[in-house]
Amino acid sequence: MKASESLQALRRANPRATAGYARSVDAAADALRAQLVTTSADVAVEVGAPGPRTRHPAPRRRLARAAAVASLAAVAATAAVLTLGSPGVGPGVANAAAAVRQAATVTAASAERSGTAVVRITHDGRAWAGTTIRWHGSDLAVSRDAPQRQAKAGSRMLLVDGTLYGIDPVDGGWVVLGNPQNIDPDSGTTPDEYLAAVREDVGGETLHRIVDGMTGLTTRQLGDGSTVYSGTVPAGLIARESGFKEGQPIRVLPFGYVAHDEAADPAAPLHAAVTVSAGGIVSEITITWGTGASAWRYTVAYSRLGATTAPAAPPDARPLRER
């Protein structure tokens, strides 16, 4: 056989020569395009996916501090509500600013103990990504709500009593992953770093930063007694710089989603709306940017602050090496 004959056979075996390849590549390119838009830190937690690396030097120490101040803060928050009344009551912009900050304080105090946050991102009016986070003390339950992520590695995470549980991508069952600090995906955000960032977001620091930076405040009353405070916030106060990748800074929205377009430009003014319930608790934050086909909407809805029950360890979780 001539050398050229073996090479011809090799060239004929090129997957691109197979029937239907062009159609497959179109579909794969579409999926890839979607992935580029929705790439987020939750992907980074998943096995092997590089992503932004956040730096949290002492998450355990901060947690301990947070736990210690939680009860004091809750007491202080209750006192604040009793003294100042509902934050939506005061007239005028100055009062609005004070009211929304007050609501942030109350909310942060409640959120220190427990709560539920539902994060949704839409692009051009279509759902792109979503996550539900429940926390109770140091315990966390994180689930990706996008249908394509169900039963995949990283689609659900549970941290109960310092032990991390994940989903087995093979059969969708729970597996015990051990101490999250021991898991290092090498490139990308470690589960421990991700969980530390989520704690910061649920702990009120993020909420305070957003509310403190709002300018051009306007208020709108809703029928259910809620008040919507709207204004602009520099993107840098919402999407934090969270490390570098390929020499370029990465900015991450609360709860771990990589910021795109204007949201990635720290100076860009983004439209923010904070909904405060009649009880003086922040129930929703909505950030919007871009127009037309580039319109993004990022929403975090808080609920059951201080009343979310602790997640339980899955009774059927298997040890990692069993199989």
Added chain:
Amino acid sequence: MTERERERRRRFDALFTSYSPDILAYCGWRAGSASDAQDAAADVFLTAWRRLDELPDGDAARVWLYATARRVIANQRRSSRRRVALYERLALDAATVARVPPSPNREEALVHEALRRLGSRDREILLLAEWEDLTPAQIAEVLGCLAMTARGRLHRARRRFRTAFEDLLARDDGGQPRREDSETSTTGYSVQPLP
């Protein structure tokens, strides 16, 4: 959006449209699994987007994307080697997927088996030339070596492939090519279906 941003986006779209099939195909035979291939391709274009201003024009951009894809996949492999037990298990899964599915085409099955028998360096340079249609000079850029070195390596890889292919042909009894068990988990060679 400023005019500069619009121009960046236009350039990226053109780059993506022109080269995403190439990069998806390349990642398909280099990555450990279909999902790794998809993630790697996504990472390549994210990197391209961030470094768009540094990207060369024309066909050099394609070579740049290949070189980036190669590094991304190398990172993926390094990561998978250093992960804790879950990740080790997933790597095992990847090795399981890495078995080439039986091909209805006899010649194709023999080609895949011959490729499997090559060393990873031979296989890589051979496929960059024969499947990705890169010249030795472009391959040298992707691999980070001299063009002369790439030429020499390519020559040797072609010779070894021919030897392996002919050996398989000579022993071909019409069934599936025999495969030594140890090779299936150590070569890391696979052609992943597009995700």
